Amino acid sequence: xxxxxxxxxxxxxxxxxxxxxxxxxDLEKMQAQQNLxxxxxxxxxxxxxxxxxxxxxxxxxxxxxxxRAEEAEKAALERERIADEKAQRADSxxxxxMMK
Amino acid sequence: MKSVQEKSRLFPGHLEKDIERNxxxxxxxxxxxxxxxxxxxxxxxxxxxxxRHFSLGTTAISAANPEVDVWVPEAGERIMLPLSxxxxxxxxKGIVVNLATMRLFQYKGDGKSLAVSxxxxxxxxxxxxxxxxxxxxxxxxxxxxxxVPASIAAxxxxxxDILPAKVPPGPENPLGEYALYLSKSGxxxxxxxxPASVGLKATNGCMRLYPESVKLLYKDTPVNTPVAIxxxxxxxxxxxxxxxxxxxxxxxxxGAVELEKIxxxxxxxxxxxxxxLDWKKVKKVQTEARxxxxxxxxxxxxxxxxxxxxxxxxxxxxxxxxxxxPDLKLDAWYVLAAxxxxxxxxxxxxxxxxxxxxxxxxxVLSKSHSYRVIAGPFNDINEAKDAAKRxxxxxxxxxxxxxxxxxx
Numbered sequence: 001x002x003x004x005x006x007x008x009x010x011x012x013x014x015x016x017x018x019x020x021x022x023x024x025x026d027l028e029k030m031q032a033q034q035n036l037x038x039x040x041x042x043x044x045x046x047x048x049x050x051x052x053x054x055x056x057x058x059x060x061x062x063x064x065x066x067x068r069a070e071e072a073e074k075a076a077l078e079r080e081r082i083a084d085e086k087a088q089r090a091d092s093x094x095x096x097x098m099m100k
Numbered sequence: 101m102k103s104v105q106e107k108s109r110l111f112p113g114h115l116e117k118d119i120e121r122n123x124x125x126x127x128x129x130x131x132x133x134x135x136x137x138x139x140x141x142x143x144x145x146x147x148x149x150x151x152r153h154f155s156l157g158t159t160a161i162s163a164a165n166p167e168v169d170v171w172v173p174e175a176g177e178r179i180m181l182p183l184s185x186x187x188x189x190x191x192x193k194g195i196v197v198n199l200a201t202m203r204l205f206q207y208k209g210d211g212k213s214l215a216v217s218x219x220x221x222x223x224x225x226x227x228x229x230x231x232x233x234x235x236x237x238x239x240x241x242x243x244x245x246x247x248v249p250a251s252i253a254a255x256x257x258x259x260x261d262i263l264p265a266k267v268p269p270g271p272e273n274p275l276g277e278y279a280l281y282l283s284k285s286g287x288x289x290x291x292x293x294x295p296a297s298v299g300l301k302a303t304n305g306c307m308r309l310y311p312e313s314v315k316l317l318y319k320d321t322p323v324n325t326p327v328a329i330x331x332x333x334x335x336x337x338x339x340x341x342x343x344x345x346x347x348x349x350x351x352x353x354x355g356a357v358e359l360e361k362i363x364x365x366x367x368x369x370x371x372x373x374x375x376x377l378d379w380k381k382v383k384k385v386q387t388e389a390r391x392x393x394x395x396x397x398x399x400x401x402x403x404x405x406x407x408x409x410x411x412x413x414x415x416x417x418x419x420x421x422x423x424x425x426p427d428l429k430l431d432a433w434y435v436l437a438a439x440x441x442x443x444x445x446x447x448x449x450x451x452x453x454x455x456x457x458x459x460x461x462x463x464v465l466s467k468s469h470s471y472r473v474i475a476g477p478f479n480d481i482n483e484a485k486d487a488a489k490r491x492x493x494x495x496x497x498x499x500x501x502x503x504x505x506x507x508x
């Protein structure tokens with residue numbers, strides 16, 4: 001009886017010891033993984049921020065280009081209007097000059 | 101004419117050397133004469149030059165080509181020549197003038213075979229309109245003297261231009277070489293010393309033709325020929341089983357009444373037919389007012405296919421009546437008419453000066469940062485001063501006299 005109690009106790013201790021060793025390794029591994037993931041996250045965040053900054057810059061450029069295109073279009077329309085007005089004024093003057 | 105049409109139907113890409121402009125047979129029961137045509141512009145062409153060559157008016161050619169600059173069109177541009185016309189809704193005899201289309205029709209022949217000669221005309225302004233109604237040719241004259249009416253003398257006086265009581269035949273005479281005096285006193289059909297005014301509303305009520313047109317009309321028109329003056333901006337007529345509509349910008353205040361008349365006719369045609377009319381198309385033709393007969397209704401099954409495509413006409417090279425500009429001479433006088441930064445502006449001013457009547461020759465000389473419009477050459481200071489005076493009175497241009505480089 002004593003022998004069997006001793007055997008059970010030893011087995012229990014061994015089991016506990018073994019369990020204890022596996023838990024600390026896993027933690028380390030997990031820690032390392034977390035560190036890697038954190039680094040990845042940092043990288044991703046940086047990439048995202050960079051992408052956003054690039055997107056913002058591109059949008060700014062696009063907005064600027066759009067604004068400049070609109071300005072150019074307005075200027076072209078204005079030139080066209082002035083040219084039309086000039087042509088109309090010239091035509092009116094011509095028509096008047098054709099009277100007897 | 102017939103052979104030209106037939107050839108063009110057989111070979112749609114075929115380029116014709118010429119096209120009939122004035123004389124057309126009128127088939128019984130048909131209302132549409134002539135053919136539309138297209139040509140390509142060459143460098144230096146203006147629409148009034150093209151118009152005169154093809155016996156069209158300035159308004160007609162610009163209405164048919166609304167996107168084209170009248171005075172400085174681009175070389176190579178494709179131009180529609182509106183040489184197809186719907187005959188006005190009048191009895192087909194004598195002379196008929198449609199004020200809205202600015203076109204005169206002279207009917208010839210009897211009941212068996214009818215022909216028509218047609219010419220563009222310049223008509224009265226809104227202030228001094230050509231009177232509508234029935235009249236006749238009371239007398240005819242070659243090389244007429246122009247007795248200046250008091251109203252015209254007063255208009256000129258206001259601009260600082262004192263006209264003589266009468267102007268003898270010659271380049272200064274606005275009646276040109278031939279005149280048909282109408283029984284309605286004070287109104288004439290005559291030639292002009294301002295050919296570019298044909299097809300414009302620019303007269304004091306008379307009707308002006310190109311010099312070459314009035315010569316033909318004069319020869320073919322006996323005294324007492326009836327003359328009907330009508331105002332029909334909207335015309336409908338049929339040819340080869342197709343109903344066409346032609347719309348022009350109406351004269352002041354006449355649009356709504358005339359439009360209602362034509363809509364009533366169209367409703368009547370639709371009622372008698374088994375088909376419905378494309379009213380959207382009618383509206384489009386009316387609002388665009390391009391002065392071109394457009395097929396709007398098939399009166400006979402399958403006949404719309406027969407609606408003719410425009411004939412392609414080769415550029416004639418030399419345009420009849422186009423103002424010529426003499427070479428520069430160092431011993432001549434000139435007038436600096438404008439100094440502008442835009443080349444198109446300069447070319448337009450030069451073209452307008454060139455198309456004055458009598459002509460004032462003008463050209464564009466380019467400088468490093470500007471373009472100068474120079475009128476001349478003039479033989480002496482008096483000619484140059486006269487030109488400068490005309491530029492001021494007629495075009496409100498303050499010209500500067502330029503002395504000869506070397507005395508002749």
